[in-house]
Ligand SMILES: Nc1ncnc2c1ncn2[C@@H]1O[C@H](COP(=O)(O)OP(=O)(O)OP(=O)(O)O)[C@@H](O)[C@H]1O
């Protein structure tokens with residue numbers, strides 16, 4: 165070992181060489197190398213993780229962002245009282261409005277110098293659906309707007325959408341009967357004239373699911389409300405039950421076979437696949453207790469069962485991490501067991517409990533499988549928003565179940581909606597995690 | 612119940628009253644017999660030191676006096692301990708009430724992670740000792756003065772108790788213990804985490820406290836026992852080997868085991 169140092173430091177005493185600490189010996193060098201290597205492994209692992217995260221984020225954003233926009237024709241129409249009366253006197257009233265729309269559209273194209281195509285009613289119907297009824301409804305409700313210019317934003321069909329963002333080619337569209345090449349010419353002219361533009365599709369965020377034939381109209385809003393109600397149920401039930409159970413088990417329960425048994429089973433429950441909870445919920449809450457199918461209340465109950473073990477485990481862990489000396493200190497000045505727990509132990513365990521709870525909730529928010537079994541899936545809301553906002557017992561869907569439904573539909577336009585839904589879901593999850601971090605910070609401030 | 616008067620007259624030592632009287636106390640941790648047949652009378656307004664080698668049961672016996680052993684699942688106690696002639700293990704006794712009367716200071720300073728003020732005020736608050744804020748303020752000040760720490764913390768009562776130095780923390784814990792107006796103060800190696808200066812501060816404090824309380828202190832330091840206590844009990848392997856005036860124990864021990872221990876041959 166001292167060989168390496170022999171040259172550098174001449175030994176004073178030939179019998180016993182003093183070791184230099186300037187030159188590193190073999191053993192130290194080996195140890196340092198191992199340490200370096202381990203650090204590289206760690207960095208590589210983090211690199212892989214970050215790479216996947218970035219790739220995932222990129223692909224989600226790329227596929228999902230188009231779901232938040234739609235192509236819409238914005239057109240200024242100036243309808244006079246006479247035109248309105250005339251249209252209302254016709255037999256086919258919406259047809260009359262559609263004609264007016266087509267005329268206005270043609271005028272705008274001519275004005276922009278793109279008038280070399282003839283816009284006809286059928287083509288408009290294929291490109292934009294039934295615009296007439298929308299215009300009529302507006303003027304029936306707002307008769308005071310007659311005689312003044314009004315700008316209408318009429319969404320184009322999802323195929324036009326996808327044609328414009330490159331999802332569908334002219335050739336593939338030509339094979340289907342939905343849009344003719346002439347229609348696409350009109351679309352191109354409208355784009356050049358600046359009439360057909362990309363706007364944010366608020367309906368996707370606030371709206372409700374549509375039928376399988378109308379991907380453009382599908383929205384996540386109803387299921388956001390469904391998820392919200394479920395989370396409410398989960399929070400209201402699982403936080404008090406979970407915390408009370410943990411406090412009892414951790415602070416009060418005697419150490420015996422029964423509590424050991426309970427402990428082991430709680431850990432086991434945390435590992436039970438969520439679909440098992442779903443079928444349990446179906447059997448107990450719907451078939452036995454007779455609660456309504458597809459209701460957020462039932463979903464919330466099932467997710468509560470699922471979340472409880474997570475909350476109990478994390479709460480117990482954070483109670484355990486409170487030093488026992490705090491408990492003896494409280495008992496020592498004559499606090500009762502309950503006072504020592506509620507005045508001293510619980511406040512210290514709070515950040516851990518809250519983090520655990522929010523993580524449990526986030527897990528529940530993203531859970532799909534149990535919802536499939538209790539029928540919270542594929543629901544097309546009627547009478548939205550009134551019908552859904554009214555409560556826990558009305559049939560609804562939840563975000564992940566809605567995303568699953570869209571992904572399972574055959575029309576590829578729904579695929580984009582599914583990705584968009586995932587973005588919204590992730591935004592909620594990130595918000596919850598941020599909340600967990602904020603709460604943690606806030607409570608930890610108190611030493 | 613027990614005949615208190617009879618007990619008192621019989622065990623009177625000197626002029627001081629018997630505060631705590633233990634008879635044939637046995638403590639088991641599961642099958643481990645940790646305290647064997649300990650009988651001892653502890654006097655009021657006196658400092659009593661428990662000494663003995665590690666693991667001999669000093670802390671265990673101390674914890675019997677305020678029933679802190681109740682919180683250990685496997686601990687089982689037999690025998691009789693009386694404070695002022697009342698059996699503290701009587702079914703009617705609420706350990707919470709007992710612990711207000713018998714304060715405890717632990718080996719490791721364990722202030723609550725709250726402000727200095729709240730640390731001291733907590734006990735009086737839960738026992739309803741103060742009717743209003745002004746009274747509570749007064750109790751806190753008195754307790755901190757008795758804990759010989761008032762001058763150091765009077766300007767920062769809102770600061771966290773955990774932010775003090777080890778010695779200050781221990782004195783804060785003593786202040787916290789005396790704030791509930793106990794009659795007995797149990798101290799389990801209160802100076803083991805302290806430097807010599809803090810130790811001497813705490814020792815001075817103990818000397819003052821004995822005017823009002825019956826103080827029982829567990830210590831590993833022979834010098835400390837000799838300095839602060841009037842009575843000393845020597846424990847060995849769960850037995851109370853010898854209990855007498857401190858002076859006598861250190862100058863003229865009756866038992867050979869005591870002699871070996873204080874001269875450093877066992878332990
Ligand atoms: N919580 C407990 N559970 C089980 N056994 C215990 C417990 N506390 C103490 N014991 C046992 O009881 C015996 C006496 O312990 P005790 O803590 O009273 O000793 P001690 O005299 O205070 O020692 P030290 O001077 O090291 O503090 C030891 O054998 C110990 O192993």
Ligand SMILES: [Mg+2]
Pocket residue numbers: 669670671799
């Ligand atoms: Mg001890």
